[in-house]
Amino acid sequence: MGRLDGKVAVITGGAGDIGKAAGERFANEGANVLLVDVDAEALAAVCQEMDNAYIASFTADVTRAEDNLAMIAEATRRFGGVDIFLANAGIEGSVTPITECDEADFDQVIAVNVKGPFLGLKAAIPAMMARGGGSIIISSSVAGVRGSANASPYSTSKHAVIGLMKSAAKEVAAHKIRVNTVNPAPVESRMMRSLEEGLAPGLADQVKAVMQSNIPLGHYATPQDIANVMLFLASDDAAFVTGSVQMVDGGMMA
Numbered sequence: 001m002g003r004l005d006g007k008v009a010v011i012t013g014g015a016g017d018i019g020k021a022a023g024e025r026f027a028n029e030g031a032n033v034l035l036v037d038v039d040a041e042a043l044a045a046v047c048q049e050m051d052n053a054y055i056a057s058f059t060a061d062v063t064r065a066e067d068n069l070a071m072i073a074e075a076t077r078r079f080g081g082v083d084i085f086l087a088n089a090g091i092e093g094s095v096t097p098i099t100e101c102d103e104a105d106f107d108q109v110i111a112v113n114v115k116g117p118f119l120g121l122k123a124a125i126p127a128m129m130a131r132g133g134g135s136i137i138i139s140s141s142v143a144g145v146r147g148s149a150n151a152s153p154y155s156t157s158k159h160a161v162i163g164l165m166k167s168a169a170k171e172v173a174a175h176k177i178r179v180n181t182v183n184p185a186p187v188e189s190r191m192m193r194s195l196e197e198g199l200a201p202g203l204a205d206q207v208k209a210v211m212q213s214n215i216p217l218g219h220y221a222t223p224q225d226i227a228n229v230m231l232f233l234a235s236d237d238a239a240f241v242t243g244s245v246q247m248v249d250g251g252m253m254a
């Protein structure tokens with residue numbers, strides 16, 4: 001018996017470190033998973049590597065309304081509906097102070113990290129209503145509950161999705177749809193390597209050491225640590241959990 005037997009999950013950012021780990025975890029618990037990403041090549045490589053009969057893929061850009069509708073339609077066509085939606089696609093943007101940040105960079109981070117989840121919820125909620133309920137999880141961050149110097153578009157976007165999550169949780173509770181955010185501390189991932197390098201070019205290892213010293217458990221999370229909490233929120237074990245900000249941060253925000 002898997003914890004997600006008979007469920008259908010759609011995961012955006014499915015070719016990335018966290019999306020891939022969540023896809024594998026959900027599939028191993030019995031869910032049919034549609035991994036969605038804008039990077040078709042990376043998505044194909046991830047699916048080939050996982051070689052899991054429960055996992056299918058779909059190329060879509062979360063900033064486009066029609067792509068969000070298409071990914072939900074694809075999950076419904078393939079698997080009969082949608083029970084779990086993980087709005088996880090995200091970009092870090094450039095690491096610069098506000099005074100040097102390009103307006104276009106700000107717009108792009110907000111488009112992917114905020115408008116993406118908004119359009120995803122708009123597409124997924126009717127499908128979940130048709131199923132009689134579901135679970136929506138949005139990837140926020142520790143940067144969603146405190147400021148991050150030199151990463152203001154990213155931090156702004158991760159705060160914004162908490163507002164989206166809380167509003168949606170109230171709107172859809174009567175339809176038995178739960179909505180929560182997962183807020184990781186730094187994860188062993190491509191994104192953190194990029195941020196470390198951006199914060200101090202050539203000194204990424206030192207940046208990582210400082211970051212880790214701010215985490216009481218003493219190290220970065222693994223993508224699997226994050227996927228485990230996403231699984232909890234996706235499953236019926238979290239039947240009374242909605243509107244919550246789930247920190248997965250090794251105590252960083254304590």
Ligand SMILES: NC(=O)c1ccc[n+]([C@@H]2O[C@H](COP(=O)([O-])OP(=O)(O)OC[C@H]3O[C@@H](n4cnc5c(N)ncnc54)[C@H](O)[C@@H]3O)[C@@H](O)[C@H]2O)c1
Nearest residue numbers: 013015016017018038061062089090139141186187189191
């Ligand atoms: N890595 C961390 O340390 C960390 C910490 C806290 C929160 N997060 C958040 O978790 C989520 C996943 O992060 P990750 O580490 O797996 O990052 P990642 O860069 O490995 O994966 C993100 C994926 O999103 C995809 N993507 C980007 N723009 C897209 C678009 N317009 N449409 C569809 N897909 C798009 C990318 O192609 C990529 O595969 C992000 O929202 C991130 O902000 C990550």
